[in-house]
Amino acid sequence: MKAAPSLLSCDFSKMGEETVRIDKAGADFVHLDVMDGHFVPNITIGPAIISSLRKYTKLPFDVHLMIEHPLDYIDAFADAGADIITFHIESDSDAEKTIDKILSRGIKAGLVIKPATPAEAVFPYLDKLYMVLVMTVEPGFGGQSFMADMLPKVSAIKAECLKRGLDVLVEVDGGVSEKNAGLCADAGVDICVSGSTVFKSADMAKTIAELKVNS
Numbered sequence: 001m002k003a004a005p006s007l008l009s010c011d012f013s014k015m016g017e018e019t020v021r022i023d024k025a026g027a028d029f030v031h032l033d034v035m036d037g038h039f040v041p042n043i044t045i046g047p048a049i050i051s052s053l054r055k056y057t058k059l060p061f062d063v064h065l066m067i068e069h070p071l072d073y074i075d076a077f078a079d080a081g082a083d084i085i086t087f088h089i090e091s092d093s094d095a096e097k098t099i100d101k102i103l104s105r106g107i108k109a110g111l112v113i114k115p116a117t118p119a120e121a122v123f124p125y126l127d128k129l130y131m132v133l134v135m136t137v138e139p140g141f142g143g144q145s146f147m148a149d150m151l152p153k154v155s156a157i158k159a160e161c162l163k164r165g166l167d168v169l170v171e172v173d174g175g176v177s178e179k180n181a182g183l184c185a186d187a188g189v190d191i192c193v194s195g196s197t198v199f200k201s202a203d204m205a206k207t208i209a210e211l212k213v214n215s
Helices: 012-024 047-056 070-080 095-104 119-128 148-164 181-187 204-211
Strands: 002-005 030-035 061-066 084-088 108-113 131-135 169-173 191-194
Touching: 002 204, 012 030, 012 047, 012 204, 030 047, 047 061, 047 070, 061 070, 061 191, 070 084, 070 095, 084 131, 095 108, 095 119, 108 119, 119 131, 119 148, 131 148, 148 169, 148 181, 191 204
Parallel strands: 002 030, 002 191, 030 061, 061 084, 084 108, 108 131, 131 169, 169 191
Antiparallel strands: none
């Protein structure tokens, strides 16, 4: 399992340094949460911040759009340096058109599902996706408790991909820590997003290593 620390939990006054810190500590991806205050009740960062962080690391930027109209902003985030763009199937943009737009920019596409959304919602799009992100908290704020009852969705998505001969990664985001990383790995999770656990750790490299547990 690979680790994608979320900068949502970093010191926002030192985002460049924090990006370097997770890179040196063994992160595999940099997870960037984009919230618009409409789709979720919080506002975070936009393309300008992501663009300014690009020079601090060569790690892939995993950009998670929690916004109402992701299709309208694909070009902006592509230009900012996103390597992967994931967006919510529950958003107001047409999923197929948004995926196609992401792919047209040479970027990997991912779909995200909230806790109330069934795994089957992403099945029609799997052949175009690099990743499916299963939320293990309600999106909007960091520091929430992990919802272990979301893990069967991971298994369902992996089983569907296996049946169809597809190699789609499954990521989980929300409340992930070294305490539940084993459960995630056992369910088939490929990438775990972790914010508070990583940035509040006294030994970031040790914590990231513990998140990379294999089933």
